[in-house]
Amino acid sequence: VPRKIVVIGAHAAAVDAASAARKTDRTAEITLLTTEKYAGYSRCGIPFVIGRHIPKFTDLIVYPSSYYQMMKLDLRRETTATNIDTKAKTVETRDKTGKSETLSYDSLIIATGANSFIPPIKGKEKPGILTVRTIEDGEKINEAIEKGAKSAIVMGAGLIGLEVAIGLTERGLKTTVVEMLPQIMPVMLDADMAKGVQEMLESKGITILTGKGVEEFTGTDKVDGVVAAGQQIKADLCIAAFGVRSNTELAQKIGLTLGDTKAIKVSPKQETSIPGIYAIGDCAESTHMITQRPALPQLGTVAVKQGKVAGTNAAGGYAIFPGVLGSAVTKFFDMEIGVTGLNEFFAKRAGLDPIAATISGQTRAQYYPGAQPIKVKIVVEREMERVIGAQIIGGEEVTQRINAISLGIQKQVTVRELAKSDTCYAPPLCETWELMALAAEAAVIKLSR
Ligand SMILES: Cc1cc2nc3c(=O)[nH]c(=O)nc-3n(C[C@H](O)[C@H](O)[C@H](O)COP(=O)(O)OP(=O)(O)OC[C@H]3O[C@@H](n4cnc5c(N)ncnc54)[C@H](O)[C@@H]3O)c2cc1C
Numbered sequence: 001v002p003r004k005i006v007v008i009g010a011h012a013a014a015v016d017a018a019s020a021a022r023k024t025d026r027t028a029e030i031t032l033l034t035t036e037k038y039a040g041y042s043r044c045g046i047p048f049v050i051g052r053h054i055p056k057f058t059d060l061i062v063y064p065s066s067y068y069q070m071m072k073l074d075l076r077r078e079t080t081a082t083n084i085d086t087k088a089k090t091v092e093t094r095d096k097t098g099k100s101e102t103l104s105y106d107s108l109i110i111a112t113g114a115n116s117f118i119p120p121i122k123g124k125e126k127p128g129i130l131t132v133r134t135i136e137d138g139e140k141i142n143e144a145i146e147k148g149a150k151s152a153i154v155m156g157a158g159l160i161g162l163e164v165a166i167g168l169t170e171r172g173l174k175t176t177v178v179e180m181l182p183q184i185m186p187v188m189l190d191a192d193m194a195k196g197v198q199e200m201l202e203s204k205g206i207t208i209l210t211g212k213g214v215e216e217f218t219g220t221d222k223v224d225g226v227v228a229a230g231q232q233i234k235a236d237l238c239i240a241a242f243g244v245r246s247n248t249e250l251a252q253k254i255g256l257t258l259g260d261t262k263a264i265k266v267s268p269k270q271e272t273s274i275p276g277i278y279a280i281g282d283c284a285e286s287t288h289m290i291t292q293r294p295a296l297p298q299l300g301t302v303a304v305k306q307g308k309v310a311g312t313n314a315a316g317g318y319a320i321f322p323g324v325l326g327s328a329v330t331k332f333f334d335m336e337i338g339v340t341g342l343n344e345f346f347a348k349r350a351g352l353d354p355i356a357a358t359i360s361g362q363t364r365a366q367y368y369p370g371a372q373p374i375k376v377k378i379v380v381e382r383e384m385e386r387v388i389g390a391q392i393i394g395g396e397e398v399t400q401r402i403n404a405i406s407l408g409i410q411k412q413v414t415v416r417e418l419a420k421s422d423t424c425y426a427p428p429l430c431e432t433w434e435l436m437a438l439a440a441e442a443a444v445i446k447l448s449r
Contacts, residue, residue, distance in 0.1 A: 003028040005314050006091050006103050008081045008250065009111030010034035011041070013281025013303035013310075015063050017109050020311030020319075022071045028315055031074040031103055033081050033093060038135050039063070044300050046138040047160070050145075051167030057135045057142075084108065084254045086274055107276050107314035110251055110264065111307065114244035114282035114298055123217030128224075130239045132164050141237065145171050149236035152176070153226055155214050157184035159330055161241030165206055166332055168237070175206050176235065178228045180213035188328060188339045192358070193377055193391045200335055244298055246283045259285035261296040268320040270310035278310035289323040289410060290342055290388050291350045297326045327406045329399050334372075338402035341389030341409045344379055353382045354389075357442035361435045363396045365427035372396050378405075378439040380415045385447060387415050387440070397429075401436055415443045 005021050007014045010032040018030050032039070040063030049057050068075040076095065083092040091103045116131035118124055130144075131137050141164075150173060154165040157179035168175045177184070183194040184201075198208055212229035217238065219225065225234035246263040248256075257273035259265040264272055264279035268287075272279050281303035288295040302324055312319040327340040347354035356379045364371035372395020379389035390405040392398045408418060419441040423434035 003106045003315065004104055005030045005107045005109065006081075006105040007032045007109040007111055008091070009109075009113055009281070010036070010039035010075055010077070011043070011111070011113060011281075011303075012300045013113070013284075013307040014109065014111035015040045016304040016307030017111060017278075017280055017311035017314070018073050019071060020308040020317075021107075021109075021315035022073065022311075024312050024315035024317040029074070030072070031076065032068075033076050033079045033091075035078065035080050036134060037078055039075055039077055040067070041135060042300070043133060046132055046135070047163035047167045049138055049167075050141055050164060051170040057138050060135065081250060084250060086254050086277070089276075107278065109310050109314055110256075110272070110277065110279040110283060111281045111303075112247040112250060112283045114246050116240060117243050117245040118240050119214075119242055121214055121217060123219070123223070126217050126219055126223045128219065128222035128238060129217060130237060132160055132239060132241060133244070141168075141239065144237055145173065149173060151235040152237035152239060153178060153233055153235040154239045154241055155226065156241035156243065157181075157208065157210070158187060158241060158243065159185065159328065161239075162201065162332060163330060164239060164241060166201070166204075168239075169204060169206055173237070176233055177201075177206060177208045178212050178214055178226065178233070179208070179210045182211045184208060184210065185337075188326075188343070189337070189391055190343045190345055190356075190377070193343075193375070193393060196375065196393055197332065197335065197337060201332060204333055244282065246296070246298075248283055251279065251283065260294040261285050263296050265294075268322075269313045269318075270306050270321055271313065278314055280306040280310045286321070287323040289325050291352075293350070295324050295326065297324050297328075299324075299326070299328055301327070322410070325406055325409055327402055329402055334395060336392075336394055336396065336398035338392045338398040339390065340402050340406040341387070342379060343389055343391060347379055347381070347388055352388065354379050355382055355443060355446050356380070357439050357446055359435050359439040359442055361431055361433075361438070363394055363431075364429060365431055368427040374398070374435060376401070376435040376439040378415065378418070378436070378443050380443045380447065382447065385414045385416060387413050387418055390436070390439075405436060415440045415447070419444050 041060040045060040078096040216227040263285040309319040309321045329338040358377040362371040374394025377391040
């Protein structure tokens with residue numbers, strides 16, 4: 001009898017899980033369910049369609065229908081998993097016509113992701129507050145721009161809020177970003193690094209108000225602005241980018257244990273508190289590789305890796321997920337921004353004693369045309385002298401530096417080892433002295449003080 005695997009969700013985590021399950025078990029019957037009209041697309045690309053770097057939202061579909069056919073995956077779009085019976089090992093589904101079905105499973109993978117979150121702010125129920133999670137969300141924003149919207153407020157200066165603010169600015173909208181905390185990108189960057197990014201964004205015409213919490217959504221029939229720290233700001237578009245919350249509705253219904261982060265607690269095999277049921281992606285908790293504490297990075301990179309692990313295990317193979325460092329990268333106009341591990345703020349919050357060093361330089365030999373400025377900050381744990389984090393801002397070559405440092409952190413490299421690392425050089429590509437090594441050297445000097 002073929003093994004039956006049901007995957008709830010059909011996006012980053014789910015499709016990788018189903019693909020890994022297929023590679024592990026050629027005969028398994030694998031079904032994927034999604035409430036959405038489109039499956040297997042990249043949410044990460046939405047801000048870049050808004051900014052017209054990519055022509056249309058459907059270009060974001062990474063896995064076309066032919067992929068599911070080739071992999072013999074039974075994809076059911078616009079179908080909701082309404083209930084799970086863990087004793088009978090069945091999932092109840094309902095499609096858009098209202099038709100119900102009962103699917104039995106041997107292994108179940110929960111990849112229900114996360115939903116955009118709007119805090120309980122006065123006027124929250126007013127129509128017109130836009131979010132940025134699905135293709136439909138992106139299309140709504142695009143339609144509003146095409147109908148003549150001239151101004152926008154983006155609430156939240158995290159990665160998604162700022163990527164969207166840039167997309168809107170590129171489309172000619174006068175854009176204001178409102179952030180409750182005193183700096184932008186508070187989860188990723190330390191205040192000193194965030195300052196440089198904020199100045200660049202302001203130089204491109206984006207108004208950024210930090211330290212200002214949204215207190216009210218204004219408007220009569222529909223939202224026409226916000227009040228933030230007593231100040232009324234009007235705009236044609238009001239976009240909520242406050243963050244996301246794990247979708248654990250079904251998990252809670254069947255009594256799965258949730259972790260400190262309110263996401264589903266899993267083992268390194270991505271297995272939940274009920275054997276045979278796995279959880280992956282934005283709805284599943286991870287362990288931070290440095291602090292060994294629960295973490296919830298809610299990144300596409302983590303989703304696909306956890307998906308591969310759960311899919312392999314659900315199909316009878318063996319794989320484990322090593323944990324997360326929160327490595328992430330983005331591009332704001334021409335500026336690349338990358339982070340990995342802990343920043344100084346979060347290192348201190350985790351009870352560590354960090355020291356940090358920052359070095360500025362160029363991305364190519366000084367005499368080579370097109371060199372861009374780049375700034376590297378390394379965070380080190382004082383006692384063991386281990387590198388525990390990095391933040392890099394620059395014109396080019398940020399991604400692979402972050403990947404290199406991330407691997408170093410994973411391998412518990414010391415700052416002295418990083419300072420002596422065997423790096424490469426050619427004038428069109430970098431300087432003779434690699435900035436990561438120079439930043440590490442500066443940190444070593446600070447350590448010996
Ligand atoms: C604008 C934006 C930009 C981003 N940029 C980046 C980036 O640059 N880099 C990066 O690493 N990450 C980025 N992310 C994060 C990344 O997109 C998410 O981490 C990733 O989508 C998580 O994948 P997932 O499969 O866990 O969940 P989701 O993508 O949320 O998918 C979950 C799916 O489960 C389905 N579902 C839920 N409940 C049910 C049910 N009961 N029945 C059936 N189906 C159900 C829903 O239909 C939903 O589509 C970005 C996210 C956004 C929104």
